[in-house]
Amino acid sequence: MQNKRWHSAIPSLLTLLLVLAWLLPGLVGHDPWKGNESRSIGFVHSLLSGAPAAIPTLAGEPLPVHPPLFTWVAANAAQSLSDWLPVHDATRLTGGMFVLLALIFSGFTGRLLYGSEHGRLAVLVLIGSVGLLVRAHEAIPQSALLAAYALAGFGFALSLRRPLIGGALAGTGIGMAFMSIGAVEALALLLAAMLLPVMAPAWRTRASLAAALAMVVSALPWLLIWPLMLYQQAPGVLAEWWHVDTLGRFALLPAHGGMGTLYYLTFLPWFAWPAWPLALWALWKARRHGLTAPGIALPLLMFLSLLGVLSLTNDPREIHGLPLLLPLAWLAAGSTYTLRRGAANALYWFAMMTFLVVIAAAWVYWSAFDLGVPARLSAHVHKIQPGYTGEFRPLMVALALGYCFAWLVLLVLLKRTPQRPLIAWAAGITLAWGLAASLFMYPVNARMSYRSMISSMEPALPSHGCVASQDLNEAMRAMLDYWIDLRTLPVKSLAQSHCPALLVQYDENFPPELTADWREVWQGNRPGNRSERFALYRRVQARH
Secondary structure (H helix, E strand, O other), X not given: OHHHHHHHHHHHHXXXXXXXXXXXXXXXXXXXXXXXXXXXXXXXXXXXXXXXXOOOEEOXXXXXXXXXXXXXXXXXXXXXXXXXXXHHHHHHHHHHHHHHHHHHHHHHHHHHHHOHHHHHHHHHHHHHOOOHHHHOOOOOOHHHHHHHHHHHHHHHHHOOOOHHHHHHHHHHHHHHHHHHOOHHHHHHHHHHHHHHHHHOHHHOOHHHHHHHHHHHHHHHHHHHHHHHHHXXXXXXXXXXXXXXXXHHHEOOOOOOOOOOOOHHHHHHHXXXXXXXXXXXXXXXXXXXXXXXXXXXXXXXHHHHHHHHHHOOEOOXXXXXXXXXXXXXXXXXXXXXXXXXXXXXXXXXXHHHHHHHHHHHHHHHHHHHHHHOOOHXXXXXXXXXXXXXXXXXXXXXHHHHHHHHHHHHHHHXXXXXXXXXXXXXXXXXXXXXXXXXXXXXXXXXXXXXXXXXXHHHHHHHOOOOOOEEEEOOOHXXXXXXXXXXXXXXXXXXXXXXXXXXXXXXXXOOOOOOOOOOOEEEEEEEEOOOOOOOEEEEEEEOOOOO
């Protein structure tokens, strides 16, 4: 009996091993990267430096772009791990923790909707999704949103068996979605909850009323506590957040234009591969009599609700679509055992050939970066990335070889089962990320980090007085505060500035034109990046 239990536990253990091999590399060991990650780390650094917990603050300025759940959790993690990890690594680990929670709850949901075997399949589809690969390893609040959606989906599914517990979990997920990004994403979940009884008879019972009550009660604290705290401390910041970053996101308001109706459908073919064709197959199989079944209705409504709400916003971005992967993964997991043999074999061979090419390309480009061979390719890649000096790193090479060997062994041992294509693809994605994290983390870090550029600028800064800034992006402001404790004073015109120094960001095609009162003392950019340039000026004549 014990041997039988151990044998049945092996697939779950292998899935866990694959998840860890996919998730852990790249979470620590490199600088904050430009964009969303630098901004998130800037919020955490500001909170640790004494900013009010209720007021999202970046480099000394209130910036209520989203509620502070991720910042709060990451700041606590950074304090707890301060003896072992810098703030940016601890913040990135927080993102990884939320992604792991999303995988766990998505697996639980798959088990409830389709059966025990399908929980692992939902996880495999998620880690195999191309669009999640890089985002899962960044310090971004959208990782908390992904966990919130997975928890809400699990709560909706569980409410059919345990109404009060399921409703409470669904409400917690809705509240977490609000506290992660804002009201738009929470609204999409509420819309799905209201439509479930309309579409699916399974949620049209008295028990569902108890689940709905539990959902509302559990969601209310998440929806009310932070806005009340912010109102008490900074009512103006709350009003700005509500009008600009909540109501202002909707393109239907007269002051805004440019709806992103079709945007989220245009990038899904690569972003949600291989989930979307499997999800379409599930819908096709259920087209006549199964669309109201819980395993179809729940993920379909969650997908359509979020897609519909996001399509009415005026800031369409790929990162906002991360939760769309969850319902697609559930539908894909439910369709795996019904996939025709020819389609399953095609996906398996496509995965094998794709990642054999990835292996070959990775080692050739690594050789060009770190060994200088072949010489022509080496000259080309170092021209693209001029700030990187190649170096042979035995530990990183051994790790990359280990990923290649493990993937090849897995392919040899895989039996011809309906799960084989998903396992092969998820393992291939894991291989690709393992190669990226081991062989290319250093050159990518040289390109994506502001650290070296800020270090080169630091000697040119004034020893006394403030530094004004013009057109400086939020990521750069955050990293100046994080690396050298410099908080610039943003100005729209030089007439507003009384500072002896001015830092300007500009495009190389449109260099700044300043008066003779300013003298350029430094200019620079991230190595390899030409469009995003910076210049530091010192005032020649003091004001009287």
